[in-house]
Amino acid sequence: MKSPFNIYLVGVGGQGIGLLSETLLRAADYAGIQVLGVDTHGLAQRGGTVSSHLRLGPGAHSPLVPKGGADMVIALERHEAFRAMNSYLKDGGVLAYYDAQWQPLPVRLGGLLPNESLVVDEAQRRSLQVLRVFNPGLKDPRTQNIALLSEIARLGLVPMIESGHYEKALEDLLPSPLFEINLALLRNGANVPNTTKEKNDEA
Amino acid sequence: MKSLADTLLLPGPFSEIVMGNTALVRAMMEAGVRSVSSYPGSPTPEIAEAIEALPQERRPFRFEFSTNEKVALEVAFGASLNGHLSVVFFKSVGLNVAADTFVQLSLMELTGGLVIVLGDDPGANSSQNEQDNRHFARMAYTPLLEPASPQESYDFFLRAALLSRKRRMPVILRLTTHVCHAKSRVNFATWTPQGSPGAPLFSPSRGPYIPLADSVFPLKRRALEKLRSLTEEEELVTLNRTFQNGNPSQGVITAGLPTLSLLDVLERSPKKPDILKLGLVHPLEEEKVASFLACHEEVKVLEELDDFLEQEIRALAQKRGLSVKILGKEDPEEWIGEYTPEKVGGILNRLWPEMVPEEPFSEARLPFPNRPPQLCPGCGHRSAFFAIKRALREEDITVADIGCHTLGSLPPYRVGQVLLCMGHSCGTAAGLSLFNESRRVVAFLGDSTLFHSGLPGIVNALFNKHNFTLVIMENGTTAMTGHQDHPGTGRNFAGPTERIPLRSLLEGLGVRSLREVDAYNQNELTKAMQEALSEEGFKVVIAKHPCMLKLTREQRRAGKKRKAFAVVDPEKCSSLRTCLREFGCPSFQETGDRAEVHPDLCIGDGSCLSVCSAQALSLKGEPSPQEEKP
Numbered sequence: 148m149k150s151p152f153n154i155y156l157v158g159v160g161g162q163g164i165g166l167l168s169e170t171l172l173r174a175a176d177y178a179g180i181q182v183l184g185v186d187t188h189g190l191a192q193r194g195g196t197v198s199s200h201l202r203l204g205p206g207a208h209s210p211l212v213p214k215g216g217a218d219m220v221i222a223l224e225r226h227e228a229f230r231a232m233n234s235y236l237k238d239g240g241v242l243a244y245y246d247a248q249w250q251p252l253p254v255r256l257g258g259l260l261p262n263e264s265l266v267v268d269e270a271q272r273r274s275l276q277v278l279r280v281f282n283p284g285l286k287d288p289r290t291q292n293i294a295l296l297s298e299i300a301r302l303g304l305v306p307m308i309e310s311g312h313y314e315k316a317l318e319d320l321l322p323s324p325l326f327e328i329n330l331a332l333l334r335n336g337a338n339v340p341n342t343t344k345e346k347n348d349e350a
Numbered sequence: 351m352k353s354l355a356d357t358l359l360l361p362g363p364f365s366e367i368v369m370g371n372t373a374l375v376r377a378m379m380e381a382g383v384r385s386v387s388s389y390p391g392s393p394t395p396e397i398a399e400a401i402e403a404l405p406q407e408r409r410p411f412r413f414e415f416s417t418n419e420k421v422a423l424e425v426a427f428g429a430s431l432n433g434h435l436s437v438v439f440f441k442s443v444g445l446n447v448a449a450d451t452f453v454q455l456s457l458m459e460l461t462g463g464l465v466i467v468l469g470d471d472p473g474a475n476s477s478q479n480e481q482d483n484r485h486f487a488r489m490a491y492t493p494l495l496e497p498a499s500p501q502e503s504y505d506f507f508l509r510a511a512l513l514s515r516k517r518r519m520p521v522i523l524r525l526t527t528h529v530c531h532a533k534s535r536v537n538f539a540t541w542t543p544q545g546s547p548g549a550p551l552f553s554p555s556r557g558p559y560i561p562l563a564d565s566v567f568p569l570k571r572r573a574l575e576k577l578r579s580l581t582e583e584e585e586l587v588t589l590n591r592t593f594q595n596g597n598p599s600q601g602v603i604t605a606g607l608p609t610l611s612l613l614d615v616l617e618r619s620p621k622k623p624d625i626l627k628l629g630l631v632h633p634l635e636e637e638k639v640a641s642f643l644a645c646h647e648e649v650k651v652l653e654e655l656d657d658f659l660e661q662e663i664r665a666l667a668q669k670r671g672l673s674v675k676i677l678g679k680e681d682p683e684e685w686i687g688e689y690t691p692e693k694v695g696g697i698l699n700r701l702w703p704e705m706v707p708e709e710p711f712s713e714a715r716l717p718f719p720n721r722p723p724q725l726c727p728g729c730g731h732r733s734a735f736f737a738i739k740r741a742l743r744e745e746d747i748t749v750a751d752i753g754c755h756t757l758g759s760l761p762p763y764r765v766g767q768v769l770l771c772m773g774h775s776c777g778t779a780a781g782l783s784l785f786n787e788s789r790r791v792v793a794f795l796g797d798s799t800l801f802h803s804g805l806p807g808i809v810n811a812l813f814n815k816h817n818f819t820l821v822i823m824e825n826g827t828t829a830m831t832g833h834q835d836h837p838g839t840g841r842n843f844a845g846p847t848e849r850i851p852l853r854s855l856l857e858g859l860g861v862r863s864l865r866e867v868d869a870y871n872q873n874e875l876t877k878a879m880q881e882a883l884s885e886e887g888f889k890v891v892i893a894k895h896p897c898m899l900k901l902t903r904e905q906r907r908a909g910k911k912r913k914a915f916a917v918v919d920p921e922k923c924s925s926l927r928t929c930l931r932e933f934g935c936p937s938f939q940e941t942g943d944r945a946e947v948h949p950d951l952c953i954g955d956g957s958c959l960s961v962c963s964a965q966a967l968s969l970k971g972e973p974s975p976q977e978e979k980p
Binding site: 185187194207213258265269 | 533762
């Protein structure tokens with residue numbers, strides 16, 4: 148039997164991991180894929196790591212993605228991306244991240260900044276596909292989640308989910324005019340600076 | 351946008367992707383629940399969020415956040431006595447608070463039925479322990495059902511409600527964190543709105559309801575009889591399911607989420623054990639369990655946290671004279687943490703290596719820093735801890751309580767050195783101040799926790815003339831669990847209510863030494879602390895500032911935008927890093943040379959400005975003022 152496609156999503160409380168995860172969950176459902184998910188809630192949301200697990204396809208029972216068992220890591224922050232790559236991503240998997248940097252406490256208290264060359268070497272050694280998205284033109288940091296999703300959709304990184312599925316999912320989740328704003332971003336991608344001045348509310 | 355209210359209010363049948371907690375709300379509607387009460391605590395607050403999504407006039411039951419779990423349970427009890435199907439929900443440790451009430455319930459005829467939804471927290475994701483509340487079910491002769499998925503949460507709730515109503519007894523629906531928060535497509539049945547509630551049915555003749563001395567025994571007999579005859583309920587024992595894999599030698603008995611982890615682990619196993627999944631965890635369905643034991647050579651009891659089922663199953667095997675080998679917990683690690691697929695894989699690999707091979711993955715090959723939780727940008731607690739720390743001596747003892755302010759115990763503040771449970775701080779501080787002339791004691795307490803269980807400790811401090819300082823960290827909400835109202839906010843779940851003002855409450859109790867300072871006013875707060883600490887007796891300092899996460903969200907929703915943000919003047923900055931390493935707002939970032947403000951994080955609150963001795967911090971307007979126009 149073919150194994151499920153496991154996605155581990157991670158970011159910092161307030162970055163919009165919840166909306167991103169729910170969009171993928173519903174998009175998978177629109178694509179006719181059996182899907183399970185689970186989010187972390189509570190204490191971690193106070194500036195800590197927020198993660199979400201998605202399991203697509205038959206053969207998944209627990210909603211939890213095992214460590215070292217993610218086919219794909221989607222992250223909204225650099226430190227979170229690298230840590231999740233380290234602990235959750237399978238060899239040969241995909242790391243897609245928005246390169247925001249919110250330094251965690253140990254770094255701010257004088258710890259070491261992560262060494263990017265280490266990451267590049269590790270990605271090569273483990274045959275990881277790395278997608279980095281960063282768009283200085285984005286006016287609102289709260290749309291970084293959809294800017295990343297736009298690239299994921301454009302490159303078709305999640306098997307069987309097509310652009311239309313993501314769009315339908317977003318329509319379920321966002322009220323007007325936030326839906327239209329995010330839809331434009333989803334379609335046009337991070338290549339086009341976000342021209343809107345609206346704020347994306349937490350989902 | 352698909353509205354949650356529209357979905358929940360569909361006549362049905364239908365299916366939708368929902369969280370376990372949300373599925374429960376639809377189940378409550380379909381079951382005809384009349385009264386729901388709770389106190390917020392993870393992993394259950396999303397149940398209330400789904401209830402809140404329903405417009406009040408269309409909500410088919412009444413809901414309240416009570417002042418604590420014990421009161422919430424008593425509200426449910428009372429409503430049930432009048433014939434109304436009632437539900438109470440709260441987190442694992444909430445049952446400790448409610449225990450005095452809970453243990454009596456099985457003695458009572460609960461006319462309307464009463465379902466207790468518990469959110470246990472294996473893995474201590476958001477709790478101070480990972481207690482196994484199945485023990486409470488046994489202690490109080492109360493049946494306990496345990497679902498594994500959102501679909502089962504919905505299905506099992508309906509069974510629990512039916513059973514509770516039929517047998518007029520309490521029933522526990524025990525969820526765990528990742529069952530509450532799991533999402534999947536759930537099939538719902540039809541919902542027909544019920545008519546108005548009937549006349550109050552309470553009558554002492556249905557009881558008796560006064561357990562005193564000898565009158566306790568017939569009530570206890572009745573409770574035991576109800577429990578004993580429970581496995582005659584056809585509806586209920588179908589929740590105990592056998593998965594036959596044609597394996598006469600190996601079997602697994604399990605329940606709840608570990609079942610799903612087990613099924614994941616076995617996906618790639620060439621040979622699988624037979625599985626008995628218990629949905630009715632207490633009481634044990636002896637016939638089914640005994641016959642499962644009898645047809646296997648060895649049976650592993652796979653259960654999260656304590657060896658609750660293992661002990662019952664071993665006792666059953668002894669009673670029936672069964673020769674099956676029962677494999678229980680050996681290593682203390684098997685009592686600890688959530689039974690994730692990795693954990694279950696490891697346990698089975700040690701037991702049956704030919705069935706479950708070792709997973710080669712090893713974690714953390716590169717050293718990346720962790721991200722502990724933090725007080726939010728602009729949090730009044732940060733400002734308070736920074737100011738209070740300046741008034742403290744190294745040898746002083748600080749007592750934390752539960753809430754956002756517990757995070758003060760982490761670096762860089764390290765204020766709060768001991769923590770037990772909700773509302774403990776004043777009692778613990780009183781004890782720490784005994785036989786103690788040399789080390790000053792400071793207790794902390796949040797405003798919601800004060801109303802929950804902090805008051806008895808305050809009253810005791812006054813009554814018994816204890817000598818310590820209490821700092822009330824007042825942020826005007828129950829912040830950690832998602833900004834629920836409390837008796838001091840002037841609102842309840844249904845709308846405006848009379849506010850219980852903290853200051854008058856304390857004055858009314860007889861607190862003589864009372865200071866109230868805005869937590870952003872650091873110099874004044876330091877001074878207030880120094881003064882309070884120099885006095886003898888019980889002193890209270892209220893460090894007050896509204897929760898900024900709540901406030902900024904409300905402002906954003908009202909269309910107001912951030913007006914300013916903090917900047918570091920590189921000319922003035924002397925790289926002392928007080929802002930970064932002592933004040934510790936997450937907005938400050940290390941550049942290598944000095945601190946800089948992250949524009950995505952700063953909310954422009956200005957609480958940091960006075961912490962810089964070089965006066966290098968100031969507030970600046972948004973970079974492009976023309977964008978502020980509507």
